[in-house]
Amino acid sequence: MDITGLHNGRITVPAAFEQVFSHFYYAVNSGPQTISKTLLPGFQTILVFSFGTPVTLLSGNAEIAMDKCMVLGPIKRAFDYLLPPGSDLLVANFKNDAFYRFFGEQVMSNIPIATDALSGDNCFTGLWQVLREIKMPEARVDAILKYAAPYLGQQHITASLLLQQDTYLNLVKTIARDTNQTERNVQLQQKKQFGYSLQEIIRYRRFLKAVNLVQDKLATGALKIDWFDIIVACDYYDQSQLVHDFKHFLNLTPGAFLRFQENICRPLP
Structure with a gap:
């Protein structure tokens, strides 16, 4: 479904950074209406830059208005976010342990966190100011990669x-x-x-397999999903366990997940 005024997409990273970032995502709302989107969990840590009208993040009954930049993650459950008219968003998706390699264990337990708190010299505020002057998403990504290269630590x-x-x-x-x-x-x-934990990622990867199977079937034009096939293919005990995982990760039933496909942003596996 086309959304008037929404310009968004994924930007791949060069081979040298494939172990650091899975991809970058950008979204610009140049239309007259606020746009609601849902981000699926991917167990990734993300660094979000906002250059226009503040974006609102929704999780349960909580609302977070994001002005410049913020770190979130690992994203273990789905959450909604609102793109008001004039919003301009760029998201860096860290891969595996890459965020830890940048900042260490002292910040992993304090997310979400305003990025100024990650460095004594407010380095992200300076980066945000540089990125704000760049208009093309691809050029912004190039600037982030150039900035990030010297800071990446060795992997444990x-x-x-x-x-x-x-x-x-x-x-x-x-x-x-x-x-x-x-x-x-x-x-x-x-x-x-x-x-x-390993237990968390094992559970998530089983659920992601189920989501991928469902979306693959929908992509072929299937009008109905045989949930029993999904249960067997993903080694679920029964339908109730599958339903429980959908509610745990997305706060949606499988049926509701099918109805809201247009609004869902799926991370790369």
Whole structure:
């Protein structure tokens, strides 16, 4: 569905930054009406820049008016946001432990946070001022990448091993054995550097598989979803467990999810 006045899209990153950012997202509302969108959880940490009319973030009964820039995440549940007329948004999506590699553990437990608090010299305010003078989203992304390059720290060995795995089965035991750590320490490193536990990401990836299957079927023109096929393909115990995950991550039933497809912004897996 076309939304009058909304100009938005994804911007891919160069190969040198593929382990840092999954992508950038921009949205400009040049129309007369406020636009409501929903961001699906992707367990990513995001850095949001606002250059126009303040954007409103909605989560439950809470509202956050964002003026210049803010860090949010890891995004574990869906939330709505409002793009008023004149809003101009750019979002950097950090990949895996990349946010931790920039700022360390001291900020991971304090998100959401205004970005001025991340640095004593208010470096993000300066970056925001530079970006505000640039009008094209792609040129803004180039400026962010140039700014980010010197700050990226080395990846911890535990995080590196976690990212090399295609499955999380017996992962903690394997890494603990290969690195002479306790299983508990591996779990703590995972939580500290990624912002979520292995159990959380296992549950999320199963849910994301279900969402991808549903959207793939809709893309082929399917008018009805066989939820039993989804349950079997994603190893859910039964329909109630599938429904519970939809409500947990999106605060929507599967049926409501189908009805609201036009308003949903899905992160890259």
